[in-house]
Amino acid sequence: MQAFTVMFYRQVLRFFRARARVVAMILNPLIWLLFFGLGWSRVFQSPMARVIFGGVDYLTFLAPGIFAMTLFSQSFIGGVSVIWDKQFGFLKEILVAPAPRAASIAGRIFGDATLVTLQGLVVLMLTFPLAHALKPAGLLPSLLLGFLMALAFAGLGTALALKMESLEGFQMFMMILILPLTFLSGAIYPIGAMPGWMQALAYANPLTYAVDGARHYLVGASAARFALALDWGLLLLLALGFLLLAALAFRRATLEG
Amino acid sequence: MQPAIVAEGLKKRFGRVEAVRGVSFEVRPGEIFAFLGPNGAGKTTTVHMLTTLLRPSAGRAEVAGFDVVAAPTEVRRRIGVVFQDPSLDRELTARENLYIHGRIYGLGGPALREKIGEVLRLVELEPVADRPVKQFSGGMKRRLELARALVHRPRVLFLDEPTLGLDPQTRAHVWDYIRAMKVEAGLTLFLTTHYMDEAEALADRVAIIDRGEIIALGTVEELIRRIGGELLYLRPEGKGRCRPLPGVRNCRELPDGRLLLEVEDAASALPRVLEALLAGGQRVREVTLRRPTLNDVFIRLTGRELRDELTRPGPAGWRGRR
Ligand SMILES: Nc1ncnc2c1ncn2[C@@H]1O[C@H](COP(=O)(O)OP(=O)(O)OP(=O)(O)O)[C@@H](O)[C@H]1O
Ligand SMILES: [Mg+2]
Numbered sequence: 258m259q260a261f262t263v264m265f266y267r268q269v270l271r272f273f274r275a276r277a278r279v280v281a282m283i284l285n286p287l288i289w290l291l292f293f294g295l296g297w298s299r300v301f302q303s304p305m306a307r308v309i310f311g312g313v314d315y316l317t318f319l320a321p322g323i324f325a326m327t328l329f330s331q332s333f334i335g336g337v338s339v340i341w342d343k344q345f346g347f348l349k350e351i352l353v354a355p356a357p358r359a360a361s362i363a364g365r366i367f368g369d370a371t372l373v374t375l376q377g378l379v380v381l382m383l384t385f386p387l388a389h390a391l392k393p394a395g396l397l398p399s400l401l402l403g404f405l406m407a408l409a410f411a412g413l414g415t416a417l418a419l420k421m422e423s424l425e426g427f428q429m430f431m432m433i434l435i436l437p438l439t440f441l442s443g444a445i446y447p448i449g450a451m452p453g454w455m456q457a458l459a460y461a462n463p464l465t466y467a468v469d470g471a472r473h474y475l476v477g478a479s480a481a482r483f484a485l486a487l488d489w490g491l492l493l494l495l496a497l498g499f500l501l502l503a504a505l506a507f508r509r510a511t512l513e514g
Numbered sequence: 515m516q517p518a519i520v521a522e523g524l525k526k527r528f529g530r531v532e533a534v535r536g537v538s539f540e541v542r543p544g545e546i547f548a549f550l551g552p553n554g555a556g557k558t559t560t561v562h563m564l565t566t567l568l569r570p571s572a573g574r575a576e577v578a579g580f581d582v583v584a585a586p587t588e589v590r591r592r593i594g595v596v597f598q599d600p601s602l603d604r605e606l607t608a609r610e611n612l613y614i615h616g617r618i619y620g621l622g623g624p625a626l627r628e629k630i631g632e633v634l635r636l637v638e639l640e641p642v643a644d645r646p647v648k649q650f651s652g653g654m655k656r657r658l659e660l661a662r663a664l665v666h667r668p669r670v671l672f673l674d675e676p677t678l679g680l681d682p683q684t685r686a687h688v689w690d691y692i693r694a695m696k697v698e699a700g701l702t703l704f705l706t707t708h709y710m711d712e713a714e715a716l717a718d719r720v721a722i723i724d725r726g727e728i729i730a731l732g733t734v735e736e737l738i739r740r741i742g743g744e745l746l747y748l749r750p751e752g753k754g755r756c757r758p759l760p761g762v763r764n765c766r767e768l769p770d771g772r773l774l775l776e777v778e779d780a781a782s783a784l785p786r787v788l789e790a791l792l793a794g795g796q797r798v799r800e801v802t803l804r805r806p807t808l809n810d811v812f813i814r815l816t817g818r819e820l821r822d823e824l825t826r827p828g829p830a831g832w833r834g835r836r
């Protein structure tokens with residue numbers, strides 16, 4: 258357990274040391290909300306548009322999406338720190354320690370997920386004044402659901418990074434995954450409006466269920482597409498699966514290759 | 515007493531490269547044991563196998579009484595490692611690095627805080643303990659790594675090229691720390707180096723490793739005694755040529771034209787050698803007398819200079835990157 262808490266602590270320490278990262282994490286969703294959301298909300302002012310967005314204005318529709326998107330990309334990008342640890346050698350320090358490998362990698366993933374969820378909280382606090390229709394009561398459950406998703410993607414990012422030699426390789430995965438999954442999640446336009454083949458992809462996209470759950474809590478049940486149980490169930494499975502994957506990848510890690 | 519390290523026929527193969535080709539040795543508790551060898555000899559690979567980070571392709575090894583493959587966790591509990599390449603968290607301060615290390619090894623509370631203070635004092639880093647490591651010089655980082663490896667009171671300490679890339683002054687300092695560590699009761703040290711002076715200065719026993727094999731093992735005295743006698747450097751007029759000379763066991767022509775002669779006893783051999791050379795028409799302008807060093811042992815065993823490896827990379831295949 259010591260290894261879990263200390264690796265958790267290390268992620269937190271490192272996060273707050275990197276001021277630029279703290280600023281970027283708040284700026285990025287704000288840019289989406291203001292320059293993307295506010296702009297399009299002017300375009301989508303007709304009653305017709307409100308129907309498309311489930312009876313709410315565009316900014317209210319978009320806000321849970323930006324929240325989920327932020328958590329998703331930030332938690333996945335957390336894997337980069339594993340690559341740094343490889344390159345700066347710190348990973349060897351962990352590999353040669355007697356602590357259970359699963360505990361230390363889990364501590365790191367939970368640390369990342371917690372930090373990312375805090376970012377989500379900041380994002381939502383900034384969002385409430387802009388999107389008036391959001392329900393404050395949805396804040397807590399959204400954060401919990403977001404935490405689960407952050408665990409899943411921090412786990413995936415970490416597992417992938419453990420297999421990568423270079424930052425470039427990981428960046429390739431970031432390119433391949435982050436934007437398409439965001440577009441295919443219903444975060445910025447409704448899944449119902451997508452062509453059939455795109456909808457199929459959206460259903461296969463885990464981010465979809467995080468967006469859906471967040472929308473359920475923050476906007477209302479009518480804005481959601483799936484049952485809450487499905488959102489929670491899928492994300493829970495995914496979090497467990499990716500945590501396990503990361504633990505296995507780390508348990509086998511040597512200096513080979 | 516049970517040996518601190520036992521290696522039996524330890525081998526490691528990377529694809530087609532055989533980095534370590536079956537090394538066997540024992541390290542006694544409390545001794546400083548050095549692996550001395552040129553670049554690519556297989557020193558780091560051996561350290562990685564002994565510290566459970568690489569799985570041997572063949573052979574076996576025990577550290578602190580536990581098998582490195584069968585009981586890696588038991589081994590890890592009892593060892594401290596300073597890797598050849600830095601392994602610090604550069605974003606954190608020295609103290610934070612030590613704290614995290616201690617916690618990973620299951621320590622905590624006032625005992626850990628006290629130990630951290632103690633190791634920081636040992637390597638004289640107390641004044642900079644709260645500065646981020648990325649601001650440290652190479653020597654400071656090295657000292658911090660030495661300190662960190664001691665926090666959890668290991669029984670066996672591995673130091674892979676502890677003074678690589680440090681200036682002479684810092685090296686001497688690090689040597690002092692290493693000697694001070696040995697004083698700590700029961701600590702066994704396994705260190706690798708390609709500096710012969712480092713092996714001579716620190717090690718109780720030395721294994722000379724070349725191309726994945728141990729080619730000689732013993733105390734520095736024993737190894738040097740294998741050469742025996744003394745070394746004479748003669749600078750003849752013109753280029754020196756080796757030929758049978760009285761009292762000379764071994765002769766080498768050096769690139770600078772000098773002759774390197776191994777003799778039993780220089781005082782009695784020198785007059786006869788000079789006489790014989792003169793009779794052969796060769797005048798000698800300068801004579802230097804020297805006691806043999808580990809470098810001479812290496813030359814005798816391999817026909818190459820250990821020292822050369824420091825300054826210029828050998829031809830392809832030479833460094834083992836075959
Ligand atoms: N992961 C690896 N994959 C392939 N070859 C490797 C690997 N690690 C080491 N080698 C090769 O094994 C040989 C021994 O390398 P090693 O690092 O053990 O030497 P060394 O004695 O530590 O040298 P140096 O003084 O340069 O540190 C070299 O030929 C090296 O190229
Ligand atoms: Mg090495």
